[in-house]
Amino acid sequence: MASETVDSCSSHDPLLDIDSSDSSSGVKSDEYLELQFRVFRLAFLLTIFSVGIAGFFWGIHVSASLLIGALSGIFYFRLLARGVGRLGTSSKIVGKVQLLVPVLLVLVSSRFPQLDLIPALLGFLLYKPALIIQFLSMP
Amino acid sequence: MDSITTAASVVAAGLAVGLGAIGPGIGQGSAAQGAVEGIARQPEAEGKIRGTLLLSFAFMESLTIYGLVVALVLLFANPFAG
Numbered sequence: 001m002a003s004e005t006v007d008s009c010s011s012h013d014p015l016l017d018i019d020s021s022d023s024s025s026g027v028k029s030d031e032y033l034e035l036q037f038r039v040f041r042l043a044f045l046l047t048i049f050s051v052g053i054a055g056f057f058w059g060i061h062v063s064a065s066l067l068i069g070a071l072s073g074i075f076y077f078r079l080l081a082r083g084v085g086r087l088g089t090s091s092k093i094v095g096k097v098q099l100l101v102p103v104l105l106v107l108v109s110s111r112f113p114q115l116d117l118i119p120a121l122l123g124f125l126l127y128k129p130a131l132i133i134q135f136l137s138m139p
Numbered sequence: 140m141d142s143i144t145t146a147a148s149v150v151a152a153g154l155a156v157g158l159g160a161i162g163p164g165i166g167q168g169s170a171a172q173g174a175v176e177g178i179a180r181q182p183e184a185e186g187k188i189r190g191t192l193l194l195s196f197a198f199m200e201s202l203t204i205y206g207l208v209v210a211l212v213l214l215f216a217n218p219f220a221g
Contacts, residue, residue, distance in 0.1 A: 031186030035193070077197060084193045088175045094167065094196065102204050106211040117216050121208055131197050138190075 029085075035134070036081050042130035043074050050126060054119065065116045069105060069123025076101040077127045148217050152210035159206025163199045170195050 047070040055063035079098035087094055105124055109115040174192040178185050212218070 029186065032189045032193075035186075035190040080197060080200065081193055084189060084196055087171060087189075087192070088178055094171060099200075099203065099207065102207055103211060106208060106215060110211075110215040117212065124204075125201070127197070128201060131194055135194050 032085065036078075039077065039127070039130050039134050040074060042133055043070070043077070043127045046126050046130055047071070047074070047123070050123070058119075061114070062116060062119045064114070065109065065119035066123035066126075068109075068115065069120035070126045071123075072101050072105045072120075073124040073127040076124070077131075144217070144219055148213045148219070152213045155206040155210040155213070159209075160203050163203045166199045167196060170199070 047067065051063050051067045051070070054066045076098050079101065080094075083091070083094040083098065102121075102124060105120055106117065109117045109120040170192060174188050177188045181188075
């Protein structure tokens with residue numbers, strides 16, 4: 001009697017079915033990774049577009065600052081995505097390590113005369129249009 | 140840069156970061172709470188919940204970054220420094 005109960009639980013309860021749980025978890029993480037990939041792709045496209053425009057109108061100096069800022073913004077978003085991905089599984093809080101990226105960007109661009117501060121900051125914020133486009137295109 | 144400008148810049152930098160982090164901090168806490176509760180109730184929607192949480196965090200944290208940038212500009216690239 002007891003063994004029948006255990007058998008019926010293990011065959012029908014999805015919470016106890018380890019294989020199906022693992023496969024659905026893979027699907028979930030795939031969905032999350034796909035969202036990140038779409039945002040990164042949009043951010044890279046916006047970076048290439050704006051670096052080209054800046055290089056054409058304001059020269060290579062501004063363009064390089066914009067490129068460094070944009071790459072910093074993408075790196076910041078990568079760190080934020082990693083923190084959100086860990087939330088609830090291996091960590092109970094979202095880390096604040098990613099906030100060091102704009103700090104370092106401002107410090108580097110104020111120390112080096114080859115970099116301009118305003119284009120670097122504008123480049124850092126280039127991940128936001130990508131996020132807004134992604135948010136608007138979500139079903 | 141004279142001493143009054145320096146003192147005012149340091150105080151303003153502290154206020155910009157401190158006051159600018161209050162709202163996003165509260166918002167991020169409640170968003171994370173809602174997301175974790177949602178994932179616990181509906182594990183099959185984990186991917187969508189995490190994706191929405193990531194976008195919300197990015198939008199909220201940008202407010203903190205604005206304050207941080209203003210503070211860092213006041214400290215390291217002060218436009219009012221003579």
